[in-house]
Amino acid sequence: MKKRVIGLLFLALLSFTFTACGDAAVSGTTQARPSKDTGDTNQQPDAEDGQEAPTKTVVVYFSCTGTTKLLAEYAAEILNADLCEIMPEIPYTEEDLNYSDSSSRASKEQYDPSARPPISGTFENMEEYDIVLLAYPIWWGQAPRIISTFLESYDFTDKTVVPFCTSHSSGVGSSAVNLHGLCSDSTKWLEGERFSYGMTKTEIEKWIDGILI
Numbered sequence: 001m002k003k004r005v006i007g008l009l010f011l012a013l014l015s016f017t018f019t020a021c022g023d024a025a026v027s028g029t030t031q032a033r034p035s036k037d038t039g040d041t042n043q044q045p046d047a048e049d050g051q052e053a054p055t056k057t058v059v060v061y062f063s064c065t066g067t068t069k070l071l072a073e074y075a076a077e078i079l080n081a082d083l084c085e086i087m088p089e090i091p092y093t094e095e096d097l098n099y100s101d102s103s104s105r106a107s108k109e110q111y112d113p114s115a116r117p118p119i120s121g122t123f124e125n126m127e128e129y130d131i132v133l134l135a136y137p138i139w140w141g142q143a144p145r146i147i148s149t150f151l152e153s154y155d156f157t158d159k160t161v162v163p164f165c166t167s168h169s170s171g172v173g174s175s176a177v178n179l180h181g182l183c184s185d186s187t188k189w190l191e192g193e194r195f196s197y198g199m200t201k202t203e204i205e206k207w208i209d210g211i212l213i
Helices: 002-027 067-079 105-110 145-153 173-180 201-211
Strands: 057-061 082-085 131-137 160-166 193-195
Touching: 057 067, 067 082, 067 131, 067 160, 067 201, 131 145, 145 173, 160 173, 193 201
Parallel strands: 057 082, 057 131, 131 160, 160 193
Antiparallel strands: none
């Protein structure tokens, strides 16, 4: 009887040790999770033998004024996809975004093709996504340099990337071409689209239907 009690106490202690180690491993990481889980489509189990794995889609966006954020949310809802926000390590202020000031933070970054503003945290499991919709505003005719930071931080080999931007007049044009050059040759880069302020969810859905569905 005494040996049995000792054995049970040993098993209980062993179980507590494994639990504590697991908690420590998780708490020691710094990761930025998707800002919104819009459904279960991207949470399907692995495919059975002989079957293709389900396609996983994520909408990644950068937005300072909320215009791009809204359209990214529309896209995620339409596709039932995950939604991730690119957060700058140092948030942009109104003064930073002053187009008329050549010495403003954004002006200096956009005039410097090598600028790579740091991103706060990391996106976990980015390698699991097959399709990445990338949304950004147009700054000085190009994508904000933080988008370059994002593209150079992950491997997009064999993934499909769909860029779309928001602006008053500038098209997605050269901004998408320049971003494409930051990815692997095997990245499937679809033609992007420009949207202006006030675009509706229905209009975004029509565009998505034409390229992905």
